[in-house]
Amino acid sequence: MTTSTRGAARVPAVLVLEDGRIFHGRAYGAVGHTFGEAVFSTGMTGYQETLTDPSYHRQVVVMTAPHVGNTGVNDEDPESARIWVAGYVVRDPARVPSNWRSQRSLDEELVKQGVVGISGIDTRALTRHLRERGAMRVGIFSGNALPDEGTMLAEVRQAAEMKGANLSAEVSTEEAYVVPAVGTKKFTVAAIDLGIKGMTPQLMAERGIEVHVLPATATLDEVYAVNPDGVFFSNGPGDPATADHPVGLMSGVLERKTPLFGICFGNQILGRALGFGTFKLKYGHRGINQPVQDRTTGKVEVTAHNHGFAVDAPLDKVSETPYGRAEVSHVCLNDNVVEGLRLLDQPAFSVQYHPEAAAGPHDAAYLFDRFTQLMEGQRA
């Protein structure tokens, strides 16, 4: 029995980190070379969602779970129309997919979309390296005629860095579109697409929200042109320190006191709009097992994360901001990173993690209900 992976398995590939560490493996997916920021993701399920999450744009994702591709690829689970990761690193790719929903193999899909990957390397050693040294630039080179190591390293070191990268425009929709409410329409929300995942408007729609997804470049007028009950700022890639346009847009929304909800990048933008700084984490949070505490209830939710930057806000006190008092509403129990912000004097909140899950547990789905409650409250 032969499969495409089996054939390609013999094509050599090399992974080169910017600090000079090199791993030798085999080509996976498309053959060629690619560059990006090396990050690791610890989820054991959900590779399709991970690959298609726009927040991974320009990142080379290392899967810590050894077996990837077991359930193949279907057309229901992607979070966007394409694979966004810049490169893919796995240990043991599946040769044969097995699932009643599978339509083709992951290997084929990666080849079709031109995603260069590497397999058969010590992904745990690479993960430990990134944990100790921090996320860094990386290159994957595959094929039968590879450049020498010095050349490869030089190329990696010329690649763009994530710090200071403004990527929203690269992932955002060009045209506005509408996701209709499921059942009776109750609210209209303007969602700023900074790299939005498909599950987010879906979960809103299930709650009776008509979602107008707008490009990252949308102006305040364009936002209010849809007559929104609430405004949403999505997740997305890049350094929040560069996101001046979305920050300005959000400030406008805050001034109008329209109910506001932000996820991930949206949380960092709210942080900046409130006057807090943001910073790059050493190696970020990427996984679907992160304990986050809701500080209002004390309850812990197991959540999906994908963020390399975080908001620098005080955990132990309420802060005064241009929009009234604000507090840190959620915190990651692993490392006390700010995972959520909440305004106390007006209807606005955001979380750094992913209540839409996909992939990940559904523990935080209540936040979408909280958003609808804010909108309801505003009407009353």
Next chain:
Amino acid sequence: MPKRTDIQSVLVIGSGPIVIGQAAEFDYSGTQACRVLKAEGLRVILVNSNPATIMTDPEIADATYVEPITPEFVEKIIAKERPDVLLPTLGGQTALNTAISLHDAGTLEKYDVELIGANVEAINKGEDRDLFKEVVEAVNAKIGHGESARSVICHTMDEVIAGVDTLGGYPVVVRPSFTMGGAGSGFAHDEEELRRIAGQGLTLSPTTEVLLEESILGWKEYELELMRDRNDNVVVVCSIENFDPMGVHTGDSITVAPAMTLTDREYQRLRDVGIAIIREVGVDTGGCNIQFAIDPADGRVIVIEMNPRVSRSSALASKATGFPIAKIAAKLAVGYTLDEIPNDITEKTPASFEPTLDYVVVKAPRFAFEKFPSADATLTTTMKSVGEAMAIGRNFTEAFQKALRSLEKKGSQFSFVGEVGDKTELLEASVRPTDGRINTVMQAIRAGATPDEVFAYTKIDPWFVDQLFLIKEIADEIAAAELLDADLLAEAKRHGFSDHQIAEIRGLREDVVREVRHALGVRPVYKTVDTCAAEFAAKTPYFYSSYDEENEVAPREKPAVIILGSGPNRIGQGIEFDYSCVHASFALSEAGYETVMVNCNPETVSTDYDTSDRLYFEPLTLEDVLEIVHAEQEAGPLAGVIVQLGGQTPLGLSQALKDNGVPVVGTSPEAIHAAEDRGAFGRVLAEAGLPAPKHGTATTFAEAKTIADEIGYPVLVRPSYVLGGRGMEIVYDETRLSAYIAESTEISPSRPVLVDRFLDDAIEIDVDALYDGTELYLGGVMEHIEEAGIHSGDSACALPPITLGGFDIKRLRASTEAIAKGVGVRGLINIQFAMAGDILYVLEANPRASRTVPFTSKATAVPLAKAAARISLGATIAELRAEGLLPATGDGGTLPMDAPISVKEAVMPWSRFRDIHGRGVDTILGPEMRSTGEVMGIDSVFGTAYAKSQAGAYGPLPTGGRAFISVANRDKRSMIFPARELVAHGFELMATSGTAEVLKRNGINARVVRKQSEGEGPQGEKTIVQLIHEGEVDLIVNTPYGTGGRLDGYDIRTAAVARGVPCLTTVQALAAAVQGIDALGRGDVGVRSLQEHAEHLTAARD
């Protein structure tokens, strides 16, 4: 929410003896829990009748009651100790059922004891099929997912037969309510099968209730382990996928963690259903596991069942993830929340997260069908495995092949040489799940089966099937390669091939392959189990090997001692050996060594990352051990490797380790040979002037006949080099001898059969002793209750010996010392003697920790295994006495007159097995060991101690009612006095005509009952078997008639097992039981903790 302040003392109920379905995992869980509770400052009161457990070590709890786990005895303990709360979720089904009984009887209310960990309502909702179905319906109404298999609850056979139609016909599944390990369940394909299985199930169920269910045979099977705290935080600790599809009990399946073939959407759906169930059932604090079936065609999810307690799966999940479920359950029970409990492994992050794995874990079951040749070996929904091995690898193939070789069973590893056989035949054979089906599947693949064919016949998921093809393709590459180069070897190793397998494929010797591999630099690295896929640094050195790049073993300064464990539990090598290994680790750690444990059994305390300084979760083969030794030698100084505590498994590696330059400490491999080899041991005995029964060795029937003729029948015949009396038999005549030789497949010139004179009516004696080269410490002398000829592991015994005098002890001591010295023991030795007439024969000597070490240690309050470990590394008995590890003076042979009497009783797995016709297997004891576990009864007099041992093992002895007696001719004389005593205690006697006649002539009245072979009488007089089934008999005495066996006795004994009526199969046991009944009748049976016993003993010694 911090710890509750209203709890000062807690009663923990253990799980009792090791039985199929409830084994060492509860010692692991219970030990963890007791330690945690004690560390929290609570007074921990423990009851567990199983002496071979770490949890019953006196330092684990404040008051340790080795007493029967029955509502009566637990009430006595409650009355005496007055605990604030009772934690019933850590001792398996036994503890849960006992707690429910205590609740129902009003005992908990009477003494104001609160149940923690799970409330009665939650236990009932989780355990009762009907209530659980309602739970699943409620969950479906809330979240729109999860359903139960279509089913009907039945209480009578008529309801059962009618139920089949409601479900749409056969096949149907039968599941009795409230039984453990799925006892009594099975698939019925037609009415005859249904009547048999459901009939048995109705009997086994304490509520006379069975569930009839639609068949979901062949579906994918999953399990989730969840935990919930009082703040309603819920985490899924682990997902487990069964390699064997639905139809095989999960305890008998090969299982894999994490789940391999679910997308995130499907996995999260299971998670949502699981969380909704734990909330709906109302498990307030603690863990539970939930099983699911998924239709491979369309993903329909069925919730099979849940256990609202710590389980075998939770032990496996704990070992697989590094997340200690029992420990955390105990903390949750006393009020902590998950976010308040730190993750031990990272130390920095909290327990309120879900572990993520960057490796694959495979568990494989270990069976003992060879012990029950008449039992049907088909795997069903009734668990039949006696143990399991777990392996960890960086991918499935590596973990899988490591797991198979961890089973340490001939033929358990895949073999790629030899005849392939017929594809169709092999595929057809692979339909029936059996021990080793996986090897049949691999044979079918070798014979040309396609992946689709394998799936069609077995329903094993196509992804797993592809992994089997991957393994086979690598084997082909190894076979086809011109030479073994580094790349090929590394590739083979990455897919779990052992040196042995590679050698077999290439026609080389294993050590040659190893040499080549080492020369090419292909060696494993060791990775850490860290709960978080390396996201955070791990502080706990819990390792597994992988042929990957980076090694994580840290250098160390202190000298290390490697302790080799005992591998998967099996009959003859169980938890007792783990006990000794754990003790060695504790003692050596205290003595300043860095302790390194190697084992592959997930059920044990030894594989708790808390037990030793370093843990290697690895197979116990020569290859795997040599690599660990190498890794540890690279890491720092190595003081030695201990092989004598883990039973036959490590002992068997002793010589090869030494030959490879490994420093084996303690008794030398040469000394081990001197005790195991017949000739060498004969010389030791001759030099010491000690008699052994006449014997000889034979490789043919002619030779065996000559020997038997010379020494006279009956003779005891057995293969050489076996543990647990495998293949051992008492042969009474030449015909049977001829048949035995013909049936024995393992006889060869290098493995002769041993023929010994069988000492009829001899008293058998077991001795455990320590020897340091100059001084002997007699650990304990155990007198067997059954006569010689019954395997020591299956025999009840008493310590101190109840009928031996000072002179006998003196002779035993002298003989033991002579043997220990002659063999060259440094550490523990176990010797079996037989006293026939006035002659003390030596039956055999084992220069290692024995099965009885924990029992002896508990009965005499002396930690023998700890002392043995220290002696192995050079300490002397004198030094250990001075240190206080051993008593300053005296030993187990000089116990004070008022020392308590301890009785050990074996527990047999009869009710688990059926023959191919669906009938029970016979229950007579013999020279081949078949017990799975043991209990201990301890009290000031023998009768009470014996009664307690029976209550702990099988349920209380009756103190009145009807006793049925039917004994072999040779037992008729010795039966008379005990029979008279039974009458004196108010029993009505029943007997078959022959036995009744003998009794009558001796002035004892007995009602004559019909034999089974006589059938029902003309006036509808019932046969004895019918009477037993109808619950008319309270006590059965039935000794087997010679060798023919299968007459009436078989039906009587199997009926006794089915109805749970105490059944004594030797007259010695009858005599002991009469003493026990006498003690019970006087009603003064009390309870006393081991700590109190020890205080008493120590005071008497001084």
